[in-house]
Amino acid sequence: MLMCDICNSEASSAADGAIVPARDFRQNVRNGSFDPFRLGLVVVNNLKSNEENHALWRQVVEANEGDWFLCAECNRAYQAASASRKPQVAAVDRPTPAGSAAVLPQTLDTIRRIQPRPALPPVPADWKPGLLAGMFGPPKPWGDTQQAAELIHQGRIAEGRELLWRIAAHSKELDARLHLCLESLRPPDDDRIVPNHVFPMVPREQRDSVTAIRAFFLRNGNQLGESFLAAADKPLPTAFSAHCFLLASLAVSDFWMQTQILHPRKREVDSVLITGVIKAFTQILARRFDEAWLLFGEAAAAPESTMEMYQRQLKVELEPPELRRLMSTVQLTARVGQGLVLAELGYTQLSRPHFHALAAEMEGRNAEACRLLS
Numbered sequence: 579m580l581m582c583d584i585c586n587s588e589a590s591s592a593a594d595g596a597i598v599p600a601r602d603f604r605q606n607v608r609n610g611s612f613d614p615f616r617l618g619l620v621v622v623n624n625l626k627s628n629e630e631n632h633a634l635w636r637q638v639v640e641a642n643e644g645d646w647f648l649c650a651e652c653n654r655a656y657q658a659a660s661a662s663r664k665p666q667v668a669a670v671d672r673p674t675p676a677g678s679a680a681v682l683p684q685t686l687d688t689i690r691r692i693q694p695r696p697a698l699p700p701v702p703a704d705w706k707p708g709l710l711a712g713m714f715g716p717p718k719p720w721g722d723t724q725q726a727a728e729l730i731h732q733g734r735i736a737e738g739r740e741l742l743w744r745i746a747a748h749s750k751e752l753d754a755r756l757h758l759c760l761e762s763l764r765p766p767d768d769d770r771i772v773p774n775h776v777f778p779m780v781p782r783e784q785r786d787s788v789t790a791i792r793a794f795f796l797r798n799g800n801q802l803g804e805s806f807l808a809a810a811d812k813p814l815p816t817a818f819s820a821h822c823f824l825l826a827s828l829a830v831s832d833f834w835m836q837t838q839i840l841h842p843r844k845r846e847v848d849s850v851l852i853t854g855v856i857k858a859f860t861q862i863l864a865r866r867f868d869e870a871w872l873l874f875g876e877a878a879a880a881p882e883s884t885m886e887m888y889q890r891q892l893k894v895e896l897e898p899p900e901l902r903r904l905m906s907t908v909q910l911t912a913r914v915g916q917g918l919v920l921a922e923l924g925y926t927q928l929s930r931p932h933f934h935a936l937a938a939e940m941e942g943r944n945a946e947a948c949r950l951l952s
């Protein structure tokens with residue numbers, strides 16, 4: 579059960595409210611923008627005055643390192659109060675992410691604390707392939723791809739993989755096969771799930787996104803670019819193929835940025851630059867979600883640092899309009915990454931509205947992919 583950190587009212591799900599990062603909240607309380615006592619959000623039944631209670635509460639806010647969960651009503655009041663202050667401090671050049679009303683927390687721990695998990699799918703006692711496995715054909719699957727994904731989301735990787743394996747052996751379902759391709763690039767190693775074996779199980783015309791992701795790890799820049807362009811050229815048949823497409827768009831993000839910067843200057847991309855987004859992409863594949871989350875959060879909040887790195891490394895000085903445009907690309911890419919982390923962990927109640935907001939800001943195949951995940 580979720581309780582509003584301001585008024586203590588119950589919310590049925592995180593989607594009914596918003597998570598506010600501790601740092602932002604403290605800032606808005608400290609500078610006086612947000613005062614829940616003055617706004618009448620809190621009813622206190624003690625003998626102290628509103629001012630005294632407010633002073634005590636401010637001490638709590640100063641000392642609190644955790645993010646704040648606000649119910650829909652308190653969040654509206656908070657957003658209105660803090661928005662009225664913003665124009666004075668907002669940097670002129672920084673594009674502010676529009677759309678999503680729910681503020682994402684700085685760490686995944688906050689989400690883990692408040693977001694209910696789907697029940698763990700049942701697993702039969704004899705799920706492990708035994709000595710007789712294969713003798714009478716592959717054993718039957720005990721569930722569907724969604725359940726296999728949920729097992730993996732919740733850390734039951736061996737069981738999830740076994741289920742995917744059985745589904746792929748008994749049907750031509752695309753998503754189970756795409757899942758196996760990604761699993762072949764992720765820890766822990768598994769003799770049965772290796773790229774050379776599982777990639778050919780996906781029909782050629784639906785393989786481009788995962789091929790691009792694999793090319794990134796093989797450091798094959800040409801194949802990365804070509805496969806991604808090929809993927810962007812084809813419609814996305816399923817939500818999970820959209821997930822793979824957006825992962826591939828993260829893999830190609832640095833290549834794309836460098837092309838945007840170097841091409842007008844008649845220069846070629848000659849090496850990969852490890853931006854925060856690229857690092858976070860590799861961490862998603864390594865299932866190091868907390869680190870990925872922090873990096874995506876940083877890139878979304880301060881895209882100017884990424885752009886400074888590009889200008890320094892490529893020895894280029896960008897024109898202000900160019901800089902603004904690329905900065906919002908960095909931001910959008912980082913927000914796609916945040917959505918993918920939420921989806922990878924199975925927090926669809928949060929990832930769906932997040933992708934819904936992104937779909938409105940993106941174009942082409944990216945927009946379609948976000949829509950499929952919303």
Ligand SMILES: [Zn+2]
Pocket residue numbers: 582583584585586587648649650651652653
């Ligand atoms: Zn509230």
